[in-house]
Amino acid sequence: MPRGFAFSPADLYLLPAGLVWGEQAAAAVVSGNGWPIGDTALAFTAAAILWREGGQVWAALAPFADILAWSEAESEDLARHVGRLIHRVGAKRPAWGTVAMDGPAIMGIVNTTPDSFSDGGDRLAPQVAIDSALAMVEMGASIIDVGGESTRPGALPVSEQQEIDRVAPVVEALAAQGVVVSIDTRHAAVMKVATQAGARIINDVTALEGEGALAVAASSGAALCLMHMQGQPQTMQAEPVYDCAPLDVYDYLAARVAACEAAGIERARIAIDPGIGFGKNDDHNAQIFAALALYHGLGVPVLLGASRKSFIGRLSRGEPPKQRLAGSLAAHLAGLDAGVQVIRVHDVAETAQAVAIWRVMRGAA
Numbered sequence: 001m002p003r004g005f006a007f008s009p010a011d012l013y014l015l016p017a018g019l020v021w022g023e024q025a026a027a028a029v030v031s032g033n034g035w036p037i038g039d040t041a042l043a044f045t046a047a048a049i050l051w052r053e054g055g056q057v058w059a060a061l062a063p064f065a066d067i068l069a070w071s072e073a074e075s076e077d078l079a080r081h082v083g084r085l086i087h088r089v090g091a092k093r094p095a096w097g098t099v100a101m102d103g104p105a106i107m108g109i110v111n112t113t114p115d116s117f118s119d120g121g122d123r124l125a126p127q128v129a130i131d132s133a134l135a136m137v138e139m140g141a142s143i144i145d146v147g148g149e150s151t152r153p154g155a156l157p158v159s160e161q162q163e164i165d166r167v168a169p170v171v172e173a174l175a176a177q178g179v180v181v182s183i184d185t186r187h188a189a190v191m192k193v194a195t196q197a198g199a200r201i202i203n204d205v206t207a208l209e210g211e212g213a214l215a216v217a218a219s220s221g222a223a224l225c226l227m228h229m230q231g232q233p234q235t236m237q238a239e240p241v242y243d244c245a246p247l248d249v250y251d252y253l254a255a256r257v258a259a260c261e262a263a264g265i266e267r268a269r270i271a272i273d274p275g276i277g278f279g280k281n282d283d284h285n286a287q288i289f290a291a292l293a294l295y296h297g298l299g300v301p302v303l304l305g306a307s308r309k310s311f312i313g314r315l316s317r318g319e320p321p322k323q324r325l326a327g328s329l330a331a332h333l334a335g336l337d338a339g340v341q342v343i344r345v346h347d348v349a350e351t352a353q354a355v356a357i358w359r360v361m362r363g364a365a
Contacts, residue, residue, distance in 0.1 A: 009081040016044030022363020039092035088299030097201040097223035108136035140352030147184035188212035230279025245284040246291035271301040292338035305344035306331035
């Protein structure tokens with residue numbers, strides 16, 4: 001492990017590794033050789049300590065107990081910082097939008113748009129969207145994410161009123177039937193109408209950076225998902241650049257969580273999404289997937305949305321979006337292995353079946 005830090009301990013990151021499940025996880029925690037993730041049946045028994053220095057990112061991997069001993073031997077400030085990160089990783093995640101975070105939750109996607117990359121036009125009619133959403137709930141979705149504006153690469157914005165007209169009747173009808181609805185929007189006016197209509201979650205690809213979004217979110221009382229996106233939908237895939245994609249995304253999301261707290265939003269209302277495919281090339285996506293457990297250090301639920309995304313087609317045989325089920329399942333199961341609490345998907349029935357088998361295999365049933 002590194003000795004004699006020449007920079008602030010706050011510049012250090014913790015990436016849980018050596019993940020184990022079920023009885024193995026319980027044994028690791030009891031023996032002092034591991035720590036739970038989100039107070040679930042998942043524990044990490046080792047970790048990579050990451051830090052930036054001289055324009056480079058450095059990493060040192062060590063068993064859990066050794067990391068504690070090392071931090072305490074180095075300095076009181078470092079021990080306090082490492083302890084805070086470990087506590088955040090291990091703390092129980094409260095219910096998010098009234099949905100328990102003690103096991104994988106499936107968020108079903110309902111786009112009321114003509115131009116979404118995968119299902120544009122499929123649910124443009126309100127009743128079709130409502131019926132589709134109710135079917136997803138029957139199939140195993142805990143949350144329905146309703147969107148009225150496409151944010152696919154190259155998508156053009158629509159007016160707020162047009163977006164409201166698309167989503168409001170769907171949100172209202174679903175909420176009236178007790179469905180946990182998430183409104184997928186980056187516009188404060190749409191957030192306000194949707195939450196008044198019964199949406200319990202605001203899912204914003206711009207992490208509440210839009211004009212008035214923080215204030216509306218704070219006053220709504222809704223749960224929130226803050227996503228990372230580099231650039232705007234029209235330009236985000238035009239040669240995105242990162243110093244270190246996983247850490248840059250982490251820093252951005254940490255800053256947005258802090259901004260929410262400064263606006264009076266309790267951390268317990270917040271989840272984060274690293275934004276696979278939003279201003280990221282295939283290498284960036286792969287780096288973020290490899291470091292997904294890093295985001296547990298923010299102490300909030302982690303949402304992963306990889307369903308039917310273009311990287312799956314590029315990394316396989318160029319399949320069109322609706323033929324990317326297998327790749328979507330593989331990506332989301334990898335996310336579950338890293339402890340993500342929510343997966344956002346188009347294919348709810350198939351995902352629910354895969355998750356059910358995964359839970360048994362991992363001793364998480």
